[in-house]
Amino acid sequence: MRVALAGLFHESNTFNPLLTQYEDYQTTRLLRGEEIPAVMADTDSEVAGFLTGSFESVPVSVAWTWPLGPLTRDCFERVLGDLLDGLRARGPYDGVLLSLHGAMVAEGVPDADAQILAAVREVIGGIPLIATFDLHANLHPRMAALADALIGYRTYPHVDLRARGVEAARLMERTLSGAVRPVCAIAKPPLMPHIMTMLTASGPAAEVLAVADQERAERALLSTSVAFGFAYADLPHLGLATVAVANGSRAAAQEAADAIAAAAWERRPRFWLDLPTPAEAVAQALAAPSGPVVLADIGDNVGGGTPGDGTFLLQELIAQRAREAVLLLADPQAVEACVRAGVGRSLDLPVGGRRDTLHGAPVALTGRVKALTDGVFRNRGPMRDGLVDDQGTTAVLACDIGHLVLTSRRMPSWNLEQLRAVGLEPTRQRILVCKGALAHRAAYQPIATAMIDVDTPGVTPADYRRFTYQHARRPLWRLDEQATWPLPGGAA
Numbered sequence: 324m325r326v327a328l329a330g331l332f333h334e335s336n337t338f339n340p341l342l343t344q345y346e347d348y349q350t351t352r353l354l355r356g357e358e359i360p361a362v363m364a365d366t367d368s369e370v371a372g373f374l375t376g377s378f379e380s381v382p383v384s385v386a387w388t389w390p391l392g393p394l395t396r397d398c399f400e401r402v403l404g405d406l407l408d409g410l411r412a413r414g415p416y417d418g419v420l421l422s423l424h425g426a427m428v429a430e431g432v433p434d435a436d437a438q439i440l441a442a443v444r445e446v447i448g449g450i451p452l453i454a455t456f457d458l459h460a461n462l463h464p465r466m467a468a469l470a471d472a473l474i475g476y477r478t479y480p481h482v483d484l485r486a487r488g489v490e491a492a493r494l495m496e497r498t499l500s501g502a503v504r505p506v507c508a509i510a511k512p513p514l515m516p517h518i519m520t521m522l523t524a525s526g527p528a529a530e531v532l533a534v535a536d537q538e539r540a541e542r543a544l545l546s547t548s549v550a551f552g553f554a555y556a557d558l559p560h561l562g563l564a565t566v567a568v569a570n571g572s573r574a575a576a577q578e579a580a581d582a583i584a585a586a587a588w589e590r591r592p593r594f595w596l597d598l599p600t601p602a603e604a605v606a607q608a609l610a611a612p613s614g615p616v617v618l619a620d621i622g623d624n625v626g627g628g629t630p631g632d633g634t635f636l637l638q639e640l641i642a643q644r645a646r647e648a649v650l651l652l653a654d655p656q657a658v659e660a661c662v663r664a665g666v667g668r669s670l671d672l673p674v675g676g677r678r679d680t681l682h683g684a685p686v687a688l689t690g691r692v693k694a695l696t697d698g699v700f701r702n703r704g705p706m707r708d709g710l711v712d713d714q715g716t717t718a719v720l721a722c723d724i725g726h727l728v729l730t731s732r733r734m735p736s737w738n739l740e741q742l743r744a745v746g747l748e749p750t751r752q753r754i755l756v757c758k759g760a761l762a763h764r765a766a767y768q769p770i771a772t773a774m775i776d777v778d779t780p781g782v783t784p785a786d787y788r789r790f791t792y793q794h795a796r797r798p799l800w801r802l803d804e805q806a807t808w809p810l811p812g813g814a815a
């Protein structure tokens with residue numbers, strides 16, 4: 324049995340004016356054929372899980388890059404074209420395993436993941452097609468009919484990518500042997516949870532996932548998943564979706580998906596949180612008896628597609644005279660200024676706030692260049708273990724509040740090696756600012772004395788009601804308190 328393996332992945336923030344280009348994939352991860360197992364077999368990735376299947380794996384293509392604005396039309400056509408050309412060149416197959424995000428948007432293509440599935444389906448015909456998706460997917464309902472099965476992450480922070488790939492491979496084995504015939508259903512209650520309530524270790528998201536497990540066991544289903552949605556995308560299919568995969572019966576799958584959706588809908592008051600302002604959060608951090616205290620700059624969540632140069636917390640740390648703080652900023656111009664000055668030299672420079680006007684103004688400060696590095700580090704620990712990341716030429720600037728780590732490329736705060744590689748020991752700092760919502764917790768919570776989540780403005784604000792939505796279906800909780808479900812007429 325020959326099974327094609329591929330990945331085409333993006334989380335697209337439609338409020339971010341910076342569009343994703345083909346070059347973004349080229350400089351991050353664009354792999355073909357045998358490059359795929361060589362680079363990915365030992366990583367925590369869906370593809371690594373796919374590769375464990377007891378069938379002949381035919382690696383086709385993998386395209387992955389960091390969240391940002393939607394893909395340009397050209398970029399979408401090229402990455403999809405790479406996938407389809409690769410599929411045509413290496414076939415025929417008995418099945419296809421595909422790693423998607425589920426929140427990809429391209430110019431003029433609001434439902435890019437559904438379009439990918441449709442295009443792949445056209446090439447491969449009726450053979451089994453199983454796709455994985457991210458917990459933050461905005462699944463389009465028609466994806467249920469295009470794939471035989473959809474399997475989502477069960478963790479946030481995401482630490483089960485390989486495990487979900489293995490689950491998909493096992494289901495493919497059982498499907499190819501004729502033991503099962505998967506059919507998939509999706510339910511979409513009009514609900515967009517607050518991102519900070521999606522933590523899967525405890526709370527309402529954990530409870531809904533437990534209901535999904537229970538439904539799977541009680542109804543003897545093949546798989547159940549929940550996509551909690553990605554609020555920073557103005558789309559008709561914005562919001563939470565539940566997925567069930569049954570053996571042969573679409574009605575059984577739909578019943579289970581509806582039951583899991585009801586469990587999410589009932590809990591909607593708990594899918595919301597109100598968070599401190601930057602001034603309140605910095606005051607709380609300074610009052611803590613010991614460090615490191617981790618401040619989450621949620622509005623500038625690089626993992627959600629932001630510039631990574633937001634200065635709201637930097638301004639507040641300076642105003643409240645913080646010490647021994649570490650803050651990362653993606654600012655190639657500031658890095659260049661530090662390179663020109665050289666290690667050991669002091670300089671006056673503006674930092675941050677350059678990419679747009681949504682994440683705070685540039686901050687003028689004086690600092691001493693403590694180190695210059697190539698910005699390459701190998702991740703260790705729970706997230707991205709083994710993967711090598713490159714944040715470009717990086718400068719460590721010592722200043723009154725502590726240290727700024729100025730990078731040439733945007734990089735989320737997902738791994739402690741990011742700081743250790745530039746000579747900063749995170750456990751010895753008083754305040755660490757992470758540009759993210761929850762993903763950084765996998766690395767940072769174990770070393771932190773306190774985690775403070777901050778309601779900073781930006782293109783990924785905790786309170787998404789700051790945005791004006793034009794395309795999202797309405798009413799949608801919590802844009803609209805009066806949203807009801809099931810919808811009149813029984814539509815899902």
Ligand SMILES: [Zn+2]
Pocket residue numbers: 457458459481
């Ligand atoms: Zn995610």
